[in-house]
Amino acid sequence: MTDSATTASVSPGHAHRNGKMPDPEPATRYHHGALPDALLSAARLILERDGVAALSLRAITRAAGVSHTAAVPHFGDLAGLLAELAATGMDELRAALVAADGTSRLIAEAYVFYAMDHAHMFELMFRSDLIDRNRPRYREAASALFAILAEPSHSSATVAQEEDKVKDGIYDMPDAARYTAAWGLVHGLAVLATDGRLDPLRSRLKDPVSRKELVRQAILSVPPLL
Template identity: 50%
Template sequence: MTEAKRPSYHHGDLPAALLRSARQLLETGGISTLKLRAITRHAGVSATAAAPHFGSLSGLLSALAAQGFLELASVMAPEHAPTPRDVALAYVRFAIASPGLFTLMFRSDAIDRQDPALRAASERAFARLAGLSAEAAPEARAATMIALWGKVHGVAVLATDGLLGGIAAESGAQTLDRLLEQVFR
């Protein structure tokens, strides 16, 4: 075949396509489905196509986690979550909406926490959370932040693991969202 007749394959934005594929696999099958071959196959490219862009599976998953932290920071931004209560609710609702991504974001065994883009994205999200402890005395801010983050993150993990639905029904809150609003009054 001559060059002119050979069907050319141009993916467009391959890094974005690989990240989309990884996210789809993550949300439908969980972290155990995130293998480089599965992701590239899902994206419709060769198994080696991800290497120039991400280097390894850890690089690709770190980029995906960075995306997650940027999305989390966005939903916790003042225009979306103007009060500390709104920030806490946004955090938990993000986890519920994207449980696979949320789980990946905190899996040190799957991602490279030293990756510069991941560090910057996670710092951006945690800066939003830091607002939860802004009213604490300066010497107590760190401890207050850890306690508040623990509460918000713990509730998010319970929610993504499906452990709050029964409590919502039993408490009379009727829905998980109403229960969450009561938790973060």
């Protein structure tokens, strides 16, 4: 087969910069109008359905109904496109952490659970060999994510104390060490869990529990770090 199965054809969407409608419904048109979004949607679809390995330039463009080089003007190359997609994942993870507002343990849980609930996206987000980490969009999303983890407002100290500490975004070692440990813990748990690395242990459990429960207990076994 040449394509067929993977052809999900993401619709154009129409959003010309000016309000002018370009044409009612010309089955296929040369200038797509909203290709970047269409490509990202198509890529997301493929990612969620078939995993990162299926994210080929050709599969994505095929799903969007364009030629396999059509992404170049917008994203440069595949790594550029995937970086933009990964950036949306970063945003979502960040939103999940913000939503889990509360104790540092709930934030930690939110990090790992997001990864488990969006394993493919999470993998893409940290596959440095696949994405162009220098894309501004990605850089900012990534740093905004870390900012949540390094936000001292979760701690027990007063607001005034903490606002003082974070001045100019400069950290002192005790804080940096704790943020690093916290990120390391949740990221490691996320990676191990989504990769099935915890299952051998889980199957040797006296009374078995779900992946998430094991992760939760693991987080609880560590005193709050933030």
